[in-house]
Amino acid sequence: MTSSTQIQLTSRPVGTPTSENFSTVSIDLPALGPDEVRVRNEFVSVDPYMRGRMNDTKSYVPPFGLDETMTGGAVGRVVESTSDTLPVGTAVLHGYGWRDVAQAPAAQFSALPETGLSLSVFLGAAGMTGLTAYVGLKRIAGLAEGESVFISGAAGAVGSIAGQVARKLGASRVIGSAGSAEKVAVLREKYGYDDAFNYKDAPVREQLRGLTPDGIDVYFDNVGGDHLEAALDRLNTGGRVALCGAISQYNDTQRAPGPDNLSNLVTRSLRLEGFTVGQHQDLQAEFAEKMTGWLHDGSVVFDETVVDGIGNAVDAFLDMMNGANTGKMLVRI
Known part of the structure; x- marks a missing residue:
């Protein structure tokens, strides 16, 4: 049985969040069902909007549930699959961040093109x-x-x-x-x-x-x-x-x-x-074509501030909120 290390919100922050608001748990993953995939994440995103999801208030996305694994952008590769559309080895973008291994129906993962760029770029400049x-x-x-x-x-x-x-x-x-x-x-x-x-x-x-x-x-x-x-x-x-x-x-x-x-x-x-x-996904294709070209020709550049290890994801988030990053803050698994 495969286990997944995941970060959960255990209490709602009042003011500035601290590490006491979170916990790290190990979850045993069941065998794959029909048309499911298991993905080993390579990079997990931490973003300012996640602070709002830690409050129990109405917004454009639901709040994080207490004692539940948080979600957010992540990229990785399929390591097990019962899906015809996402075979093992496929690079994917998805919303099951805050964990090192994700498992869910294949429809909840998007295959990424092989562009020669790091997968992390799909959480930042090209994402x-x-x-x-x-x-x-x-x-x-x-x-x-x-x-x-x-x-x-x-x-x-x-x-x-x-x-x-x-x-x-x-x-x-x-x-x-x-x-x-x-x-x-x-x-x-x-x-x-x-x-x-x-x-x-x-x-x-x-x-x-x-x-x-x-x-x-x-x-x-x-x-x-x-x-x-x-x-x-x-x-x-x-x-x-x-x-x-x-x-x-x-x-x-x-x-x-x-x-x-x-x-x-x-x-x-x-x-x-x-x-x-x-609300503006209709611009995605136009943007992707332009940004991929700009990144390849070097006319758009980017920085990443990378923190290693899912166990340091909370620290990465708190540092990002305090302005410790230049460019995109990422957790590398």
């Missing part, structure tokens, strides 16, 4: 992460050639790709924020940002004003809070905001006050729109 950046800029913000863009959390998984996608879509100037001098340097020197700032150095409002004398046309928001407020100050007439995340507020225990400059939406004809990538 949901990259698609989020593409959807937010192209469809939600409607970025047009020659426009200027500000991206918060620009050294994170989505932000590091979003800056490069903005350039591919014709942005004339791309500005980013990050949480350290080292990350700011990466934005300028590797990801092609025209300029960037460390949001810990001075108020975001002051720094963004100094870097955008002509304002901005599009804001891609991963952070919320003071970053959104600062962007609303600098958006030109007709500016758009793609609201992707608000990581600065995910651990708040009290309701945060809203921006003090919402009247700008009226006086400057601004538009704010939130989105989740699952």
